Amino acid sequence: MSDDHQFNPTRIFLYLLLYTVLEVAWGMFFPGPRWALWGGLLICAYLKGYLIFTWFMHMKFEGWIVKGLVAPTIPLVAILVFANMPDTSFNDDMLYPIGSQLDVELMQINERQAKDEEGNLLFDAHGEKVMIHDKRIMSKGAVATMPDKTSLKAITQEEHDAIFGEGH
Amino acid sequence: MNDAIQAYDPAVDAPAHHHPIYDYDSGPPVDRGKFAIWLFLGTEIMFFTGLIGTYIVLRMGSASWPNPEDRLAVNLTAFNTFVLITSSWFMVMALQAIQQGDQARMKSWLLATILGGSFFLGVQVYEYIELVDHGALPNVDIFWSTFYAMTGFHGFHVFVGIVWLICAYVGALRGSFTKENYLRLELAGLYWHFVDLVWVLLFTIVYLM
Numbered sequence: 385m386s387d388d389h390q391f392n393p394t395r396i397f398l399y400l401l402l403y404t405v406l407e408v409a410w411g412m413f414f415p416g417p418r419w420a421l422w423g424g425l426l427i428c429a430y431l432k433g434y435l436i437f438t439w440f441m442h443m444k445f446e447g448w449i450v451k452g453l454v455a456p457t458i459p460l461v462a463i464l465v466f467a468n469m470p471d472t473s474f475n476d477d478m479l480y481p482i483g484s485q486l487d488v489e490l491m492q493i494n495e496r497q498a499k500d501e502e503g504n505l506l507f508d509a510h511g512e513k514v515m516i517h518d519k520r521i522m523s524k525g526a527v528a529t530m531p532d533k534t535s536l537k538a539i540t541q542e543e544h545d546a547i548f549g550e551g552h
Numbered sequence: 553m554n555d556a557i558q559a560y561d562p563a564v565d566a567p568a569h570h571h572p573i574y575d576y577d578s579g580p581p582v583d584r585g586k587f588a589i590w591l592f593l594g595t596e597i598m599f600f601t602g603l604i605g606t607y608i609v610l611r612m613g614s615a616s617w618p619n620p621e622d623r624l625a626v627n628l629t630a631f632n633t634f635v636l637i638t639s640s641w642f643m644v645m646a647l648q649a650i651q652q653g654d655q656a657r658m659k660s661w662l663l664a665t666i667l668g669g670s671f672f673l674g675v676q677v678y679e680y681i682e683l684v685d686h687g688a689l690p691n692v693d694i695f696w697s698t699f700y701a702m703t704g705f706h707g708f709h710v711f712v713g714i715v716w717l718i719c720a721y722v723g724a725l726r727g728s729f730t731k732e733n734y735l736r737l738e739l740a741g742l743y744w745h746f747v748d749l750v751w752v753l754l755f756t757i758v759y760l761m
Contacts, residue, residue, distance in 0.1 A: 393648065397641035404637065408630045411760030412621065422761055429756040432637075433749055440644055440745045449582045453590040457597045464601050468609050514616045 396439045403432045418512075589739045593746050596709075600750050603705060604757065607698045618695050623688070625679060626759050632675045633755050636710075639668025640748040643717075643741045653731035659724050662737075665744065666721060669714045676707050702754055706747070713747045716740045 407428035414421050438444045443451065499505055506514040611617055620626065646661035683696075690700040720740045723729065729737050 390648070390651075393641055393644040397637070397644075400637050400641075401634065404630070404633055407756065407760065408626070411756075412626065425756050425760050429753055432752045436640065436745055436749045436752065440640055441742055441749070447582065450586065450590050453587070453594055454597075457594050457601075460598060461601045464598075464605050465608065468605055512616075 391439060393439070396435050400432055400435055403428050403435075407432075583735055585735050585739050586742075589742050593742065596746060596750075600705075600753075603702050604753070607702060607757065610694050610698060614694060620759050620761070623695065624699075624759055625682075628675065628679065629755065629759050632672055633751065635668050635675075636672045636748050636751055639665045639672070640745050642668060643744050647734065647738060647741055650729050650734045650737060651731065655724070655727070655729075658729065658737075659721070662717065662721050662724055666714060666717045669710055669717065669744070673707060673710050673714065676703065676710075699758060702758060706750055706754055709747050709750070713740075713744050716743060 407425060410424045410428065411421070414424065443454070642661050642665040646658050646665060649655075649657035649661055688696050690697050717740055720737050723736065
């Protein structure tokens with residue numbers, strides 16, 4: 385780092401603090417749908433990462449050799465993430481969600497929506513259905529994988545529709 | 553004339569502001585240390601990409617995922633994130649101080665960086681102790697497995713960074729860094745900023761999403 389590459393680190397630091405406050409507030413209090421929640425969080429994380437990488441790590445002032453050392457990681461990261469996409473499932477689109485097991489006798493996935501003790505359907509904090517995948521382990525009987533109930537809120541279907549809209 | 557050429561040693565006889573150039577020097581035109589640290593950081597990027605990629609696969613493939621806010625102390629960790637970002641800023645200030653030849657300020661900022669990193673690690677250890685006390689062990693479910701894997705490896709990197717910074721601080725006390733020679737401090741700083749950068753992503757993914 386030579387002297388002609390001076391910048392104001394305090395200004396960058398204040399931006400980092402500002403984005404962190406925005407991010408935490410967005411993550412904890414944003415009431416909207418999950419895609420907007422996650423989108424906002426990722427934008428904040430990107431902005432913070434960009435500031436650290438560009439200014440604090442001085443990449444803005446580096447030559448082509450140093451930039452060339454880091455550049456291959458961009459396609460490699462993309463390959464690693466996108467090559468795994470088939471396994472990430474996005475459960476609604478997957479024939480066999482992770483955690484499910486094909487019932488060899490019925491030839492179907494044993495999947496049902498979770499209910500509480502009173503029979504109310506369970507939804508997670510984002511209004512997504514909580515599913516239970518029953519696993520049949522050969523002939524030894526069914527084993528149910530129960531979701532973690534600490535994060536669940538039991539509401540009726542009518543309450544769900546009122547909050548998240550019908551057909552969500 | 554011939555004797556003079558043979559006696560010429562560029563490492564000794566070259567003007568002080570010239571880097572000695574040897575005819576067999578085929579290395580890249582960049583500081584060796586900087587070349588090495590960026591090569592290393594490239595591998596580190598892939599290491600954490602592997603961890604985060606695995607997390608994405610497991611999370612998106614799970615039928616349900618707990619809300620992190622219900623399980624983790626987000627407020628405490630948000631404050632801890634402030635501390636780590638602040639320590640990264642301290643590191644930049646230390647480097648700027650030595651570039652201006654101010655040894656005293658450089659030592660102060662460097663010590664503040666070490667204290668900031670140590671505080672971050674201390675809070676993380678405290679968080680682990682509390683979680684384990686409440687039965688949140690890595691083998692309980694996939695949420696805790698991925699949580700401990702990602703934050704644990706990052707915590708180890710913070711620990712390595714603190715040790716590295718302490719070594720740099722000892723060097724600073726011995727007067728190893730000058731206005732003209734501070735590359736080793738810059739390399740330690742690059743690693744520390746990288747640790748900060750990774751935490752920015754992990755905090756978002758693990759604690760807020």
